[in-house]
Amino acid sequence: MACRIPHSTFLFLGTQKRPNEGNRIFPHSSTSSGTNILKWESLPRSISKQKQCFTPLRQRRIAKAVSVSVAPSSSDNAEYRQQLCQDYGFRQIGEPLPDNVTLRDITETLPKKVFEIDDAKAFKSVLISATSYALGIFMIAKAPWYLLPLAWAWTGTAVTGFFVIGHDCAHKSFSKNKLVEDIIGTLAFLPLIYPYEPWRFKHDKHHAKTNMLDEDTAWLPIGREEFDSSPVFRKAIIYAYGPFRPWMSIAHWLKCHFDLKTFRPNEVNRVKISLTAVFAFMAIGWPLIIYQTGILGWVKFWLMPWLGYHFWMSTFTMVHHTAPHIPYKSSDEWNAAQAQLNGTVHCDYPSWIEILCHDINVHIPHHISPRIPSYNLRAAHQSLQENWGKYMNEATWNWRLMKTILTVCHVYNKEKNYIAFDEIAPEDSQPITFLKKLMPDYA
Numbered sequence: 001m002a003c004r005i006p007h008s009t010f011l012f013l014g015t016q017k018r019p020n021e022g023n024r025i026f027p028h029s030s031t032s033s034g035t036n037i038l039k040w041e042s043l044p045r046s047i048s049k050q051k052q053c054f055t056p057l058r059q060r061r062i063a064k065a066v067s068v069s070v071a072p073s074s075s076d077n078a079e080y081r082q083q084l085c086q087d088y089g090f091r092q093i094g095e096p097l098p099d100n101v102t103l104r105d106i107t108e109t110l111p112k113k114v115f116e117i118d119d120a121k122a123f124k125s126v127l128i129s130a131t132s133y134a135l136g137i138f139m140i141a142k143a144p145w146y147l148l149p150l151a152w153a154w155t156g157t158a159v160t161g162f163f164v165i166g167h168d169c170a171h172k173s174f175s176k177n178k179l180v181e182d183i184i185g186t187l188a189f190l191p192l193i194y195p196y197e198p199w200r201f202k203h204d205k206h207h208a209k210t211n212m213l214d215e216d217t218a219w220l221p222i223g224r225e226e227f228d229s230s231p232v233f234r235k236a237i238i239y240a241y242g243p244f245r246p247w248m249s250i251a252h253w254l255k256c257h258f259d260l261k262t263f264r265p266n267e268v269n270r271v272k273i274s275l276t277a278v279f280a281f282m283a284i285g286w287p288l289i290i291y292q293t294g295i296l297g298w299v300k301f302w303l304m305p306w307l308g309y310h311f312w313m314s315t316f317t318m319v320h321h322t323a324p325h326i327p328y329k330s331s332d333e334w335n336a337a338q339a340q341l342n343g344t345v346h347c348d349y350p351s352w353i354e355i356l357c358h359d360i361n362v363h364i365p366h367h368i369s370p371r372i373p374s375y376n377l378r379a380a381h382q383s384l385q386e387n388w389g390k391y392m393n394e395a396t397w398n399w400r401l402m403k404t405i406l407t408v409c410h411v412y413n414k415e416k417n418y419i420a421f422d423e424i425a426p427e428d429s430q431p432i433t434f435l436k437k438l439m440p441d442y443a
Contacts, residue, residue, distance in 0.1 A: 088323055089401030089443045094342055094391040103336045107369050109387045114365070114372050114380040121375040122174050125358050126184070129161035132356055133191075140301055148300070156308015157356045162188040163309065164358040164374055170200035171370040186274060190281045192309060195274035198257040201267055207370050211321055211343040213328040213412070217256070219318050221328060221412035227424070235428055238421050241410050242431040249313040312357065319347050319401065320363045322409050323393065327417050340367040341391055346381065348396045364392055400443040407436050 081093045136155025143151045168174040169185030186196040202217050209215040222237055240248055256262070263271050289298045326343050329335075344367045348354075354361065358374045365372050365380035372380050384392065395401055411419045422429035 084325060086443070088325070088404045089398045090323070090345075090393060090395045092392065092394045093325060094393050097335075097338045097342045097391045099335065099338075101337050103340060103368070106337060106341055106384070106388060110365070110369070110372075110380055110383050114376040114383070115369070116376070117173065117176050117373055118375065119175055119177075122168070122373065125161070125165055125375065126188075128355070128358075129158060129165060129188075132158035132161065136305065137301060140305075148304075152304040152308050155305040157312060157353055159191055159305055159309050160312045161356050161358055162191055163194070163313065164360045166194070166196060166199075167203075167360070168358075168374050170196065170203060173371050173373045186277055189274075190277060190285075192306065193278050193282060194253065195257050195271070195278045197267070197270040197274040198263065201263060201271070202256050207367065209331075209334070210339045210367060211326065211328050212334045212339070213330050215331060216328070218252075219322055221418060222410060224411055224413075224419075224424075227411055227421075231428075234425060238425075238429055239431055242406055242421070242435055245318065245406055246311050246314045247307065249310050249317065253310075312353075315402075316357075316361060316363075318405055318409075319395075319397070320345055320361075322405050324404065324408055324418055326393070328412060340364075341384075341388060342393070344393070346392060346394045347401075348394075350397075398443045399440040403435070403439040403441065406439070407432050 081095070084093050085091065133155065136151060136158045139151035140148065140155060165174065166185040166188035169181040169188065172178060172181060174184065175181045182196070185200075189196045189199070205215070206217045209217075214220070222241060227234055227237060240251070258275065260268055260271060286298065286302070289302055293301060321344060323345060326345070329339075341364065344364045346364050347361050349357075349361055359377045360366075360374060362377040362381045365377050365384055366374075368380070368384065407422075408420050409418045410421045411424060413419045420429075420432065422432045
């Protein structure tokens with residue numbers, strides 16, 4: 001019933017095993033020496049000669065992003081992981097989490113206060129999003145044409161905050177009143193024309209099966225058989241996973257949220273309510289915008305901010321779970337603790353983005369427990385750093401990080417995790433070659 005196919009396919013629209021509970025490991029410091037380290041067999045070899053993961057800003061050098069994945073190498077030493085930091089644009093690449101650590105072990109180390117719902121803080125986030133969005137609309141109305149891109153960037157980021165509010169509502173971590181949550185969630189998603197309940201049902205599966213091959217509902221790598229299925233499809237996939245990837249959430253939105261056949265019978269009635277709300281917004285809201293401002297006004301005031309939202313929706317999603325060293329595993333090999341702690345990336349963005357998007361990129365604690373409200377994510381992240389810090393993947397947003405994802409993380413390979421398109425089909429991979437030349441390497 002879930003959207004199991006990769007995002008690129010959308011161009012052609014037409015019980016978990018619990019690890020051994022004996023000898024559990026409870027690390028207490030992110031600076032621990034980490035004597036309990038397992039072999040990380042799927043980690044691709046670095047090709048960079050840089051050795052330091054942390055470099056003073058003034059002394060940083062330009063380093064090339066990894067262009068191809070090659071044979072795995074030993075990952076048990078810190079120096080190797082530091083090399084990968086330089087290659088991939090990470091601040092820290094975590095040690096592999098031991099098999100006998102469970103998700104419950106990690107959750108139990110979090111302070112209870114991070115799970116507490118505070119209605120005042122929740123509605124403060126609504127006020128921030130409503131105010132920043134209104135300011136964005138005002139800027140679009142008043143800005144000269146050459147400043148419109150800045151106004152669109154602000155407004156698209158502000159409306160992303162509405163998505164985060166609906167996201168909290170879907171996880172039942174927004175308000176103590178669950179009816180209020182469903183109403184706020186539905187309303188918050190309306191400017192995005194996202195149906196609330198269908199998205200909630202699909203997103204719950206993403207949390208239950210994060211980075212599980214063929215089962216996760218977000219940013220699955222492309223399979224080799226699918227890639228080789230037809231020349232036309234191959235070219236479409238290369239564009240979808242290359243230059244168009246920052247907007248591929250649009251395809252996910254179209255493919256996964258409007259087909260009643262993909263939902264369970266007990267979900268259909270709630271799905272219909274959400275779809276009715278979305279179609280009513282389109283039937284009433286869009287004509288009103290066009291009546292007041294014309295077709296160009298609809299593009300100016302609604303479409304461009306909406307595309308800005310999808311840029312962040314796509315970018316946040318792929319950064320959270322996509323890197324050459326982060327594996328996708330089949331259901332019989334999958335481990336919940338490893339997928340949620342070791343397979344999720346914390347990424348720092350500029351402060352104004354973090355504020356408007358309500359800290360959604362403090363993402364590791366959200367995957368440890370979706371019950372943590374967005375306004376408590378930073379406190380939860382600090383606790384995880386203190387207790388499990390050496391296992392965590394962390395980055396500050398940079399061009400090299402994005403370049404690595406767009407030019408390397410393509411075709412699934414069990415041994416290497418990913419093989420780049422230009423390694424498999426160089427004759428069809430001109431978009432990837434173009435990105436490698438165009439995108440900066442700055443970290």
